[in-house]
Amino acid sequence: MAKPAARLAPEKLGPTITVGEILVEVMATTTGFGFKEAQSLYGPFPSGAPAIFIDQVARLGGAAGIIASVGNDDFGALNVERLQNDGVDTSAISVSTDRPTGSAFVRYRDDGSRDFIFNIIHSAAGAIELSTQAKVLIARAGHVHVMGSAFAIPGADVAIRTAIEAVHQRGGSVSFDPNVRKELLGSGNLRQQFEYMLRNADLLLPSGEELFVAAGTENEAAAITRLQDLGIDEIVLKRGKDGATYFGAAGARYDFHGFIVEEVDPTGAGDAFGATYLTSRRQGLGPEVSLERAAAAGARNVTLQGPMTGLPNIAELDAFIASTPRRTK
Ligand code: ATP
Ligand code: MG
Numbered sequence: 001m002a003k004p005a006a007r008l009a010p011e012k013l014g015p016t017i018t019v020g021e022i023l024v025e026v027m028a029t030t031t032g033f034g035f036k037e038a039q040s041l042y043g044p045f046p047s048g049a050p051a052i053f054i055d056q057v058a059r060l061g062g063a064a065g066i067i068a069s070v071g072n073d074d075f076g077a078l079n080v081e082r083l084q085n086d087g088v089d090t091s092a093i094s095v096s097t098d099r100p101t102g103s104a105f106v107r108y109r110d111d112g113s114r115d116f117i118f119n120i121i122h123s124a125a126g127a128i129e130l131s132t133q134a135k136v137l138i139a140r141a142g143h144v145h146v147m148g149s150a151f152a153i154p155g156a157d158v159a160i161r162t163a164i165e166a167v168h169q170r171g172g173s174v175s176f177d178p179n180v181r182k183e184l185l186g187s188g189n190l191r192q193q194f195e196y197m198l199r200n201a202d203l204l205l206p207s208g209e210e211l212f213v214a215a216g217t218e219n220e221a222a223a224i225t226r227l228q229d230l231g232i233d234e235i236v237l238k239r240g241k242d243g244a245t246y247f248g249a250a251g252a253r254y255d256f257h258g259f260i261v262e263e264v265d266p267t268g269a270g271d272a273f274g275a276t277y278l279t280s281r282r283q284g285l286g287p288e289v290s291l292e293r294a295a296a297a298g299a300r301n302v303t304l305q306g307p308m309t310g311l312p313n314i315a316e317l318d319a320f321i322a323s324t325p326r327r328t329k
Contacts, residue, residue, distance in 0.1 A: 007202045007233055008281045009172040013142030015063035015089065016278065019159045020050030020150030021102055021125040022068045022093065024075040025267070025307055028107035034115040035105060044075055045306040046082045047104060048125070049147045049179055052268045056275035056297065056311045058087040062282060065089035065141070067134040067159050071124040075101035082308065092133040096124035106267070121153060128155040130162055138163045142172045143282060145274070146201075148180035151193045164200050175203035177274050178210040198230055203281075205274040207238035236277055236291065238270055243295050243327065246287045254288045257327040259299035259320075268307035273298035276317070296321045 026043035028035070046055075050066060057064040066088060070076030072095050079101065083090050102125035105117040120126060144163045150156045164174050176197040180190070198204070198214060204227060206214055215223030220237075224247045227235055235247040243258030277294035281287070300320045301310035312320060 007173055008278070009142045010284065011062065011142070011282050013170070013172055014140045015065050015137075016054070016057050016143040016145060016282065017065045017067065017137055017141040017163060018050040018054050018145045018147065018150075019067040019128065019156050019163065020147050021048040021120055021153060022046075022051045022066075022070050022076070022079045023048040023102040023104050023120065023123075023125060024079065025104045025106060027265075027305070028105075031108045031110050033109060034107060035117060041105070042305070044078065044103075045308065046079045047267070047307045048079075048102070049149050049177075049268075049271050050145075051079060051083065052271035052307050052311070053145060053147065053177075053275045054088050055083055055086050055308055056272045057279050058083070059311050059313045060276060060279045060283075060317070061314060062279040063089075063142075065092060065137045067092040067128065067131075067137060067163075069094045069096055069124045069127045069129070071096050071099055071101040073100055075103065076124065089137065092131065092137040094127070094129065094131055094133070096127045099124040099127055101125070126153055126155075128153050128159060130155070130159045134159055135162075138166050141167050143167065143174070143278070144172070145175045145177070145278060146197055147271075148176070148178040148194070148197075151180075151190055157193065161196070168200070173202040174200050175205060175274070175278055176201040177205040177270065178214060179270065180210065180213075198227070198232065201232055203234045203236070203278065204232050205236050205238065205270075205277070207240070207270050211237055234281075234287070236274075236294070238273055238298070240266075240269075244273065244291060244298075246291045248287060252287070254291055256291045256295045257329055259296060259324045259326050261299045261303050261324065263302045265305045265307070266302045268311075269298040269302050271307075272301040272311055292321065293317060296324070299324065
């Protein structure tokens with residue numbers, strides 16, 4: 001069904017929901033190349049892009065729920081407890097009896113690039129299904145947020161499409177963070193899933209080259225125009241430490257040049273940013289102030305180790321905005 005005219009459904013329509021991987025993250029405490037020798041590790045931290053996103057929604061007071069799967073183990077419990085404590089509806093997180101919770105080991109190199117060891121699709125995270133509880137959550141949702149990373153999970157696709165169709169039908173809205181590397185797009189039916197999302201998204205949250213991949217052109221202005229022509233009224237481009245830009249209908253544009261912080265751990269910045277932008281908009285704030293709040297959540301999150309450690313509540317977000325210097329261009 002076609003997208004309704006009203007975009008970004010208000011909070012009162014129902015919770016923001018997402019579908020996808022819940023993981024623990026374990027970090028090397030030193031920089032270097034990978035994991036071939038014994039070394040000290042720090043973790044587990046609760047993680048997974050959809051989980052980080054939905055936790056941030058709830059911390060800001062937005063109604064929130066997630067369709068996911070964890071193992072019957074401490075890694076699963078630590079994630080579910082974290083989400084529950086922050087107010088996320090965890091009723092649609094299934095507990096696998098035969099697969100452990102997913103994990104990601106990460107080590108930074110000196111140049112800032114990262115080596116990963118992922119255990120996702122063969123973990124409990126790979127066992128996501130459109131369960132009865134998932135259907136119940138979908139039936140009352142007001143907004144669906146999709147992380148491109150979730151498409152790597154075979155069962156997530158059906159849950160995502162079901163949620164999008166149901167939510168659009170009741171006048172709700174959809175956002176999409178491609179969150180995917182260019183190299184992955186050629187594989188399987190990822191390109192098709194990507195195109196489905198572009199046809200259905202009311203808000204697009206790309207970072208860096210994801211914009212060009214989405215639009216099929218390497219010129220920023222041309223890429224924005226092409227995506228707007230597809231009917232995406234609201235595009236917010238993430239630019240790392242340089243902040244972010246909002247592109248709206250009829251040429252509307254706001255640039256936020258970024259808060260000045262010391263980066264300790266960049267993982268999760270994009271997820272915190274997207275959740276804060278969306279939740280601020282659903283709470284009735286305009287795009288310009290939502291952009292500033294989102295940039296603040298992203299910047300604050302990189303100052304602390306652990307992908308969810310720096311996710312602010314409203315008071316912490318306001319304090320950060322009031323006290324942190326910003327770039328002027
Ligand atoms: P992720 O690695 O989580 O996928 P992303 O590429 O989706 O991240 P980024 O652009 O890295 O997203 O970060 C999102 C937002 O957070 C940025 O647009 C910016 O506003 C803020 N941010 C990120 N890193 C920094 C930083 N080092 N200093 C200040 N602000 C930052
Ligand atoms: Mg991202």
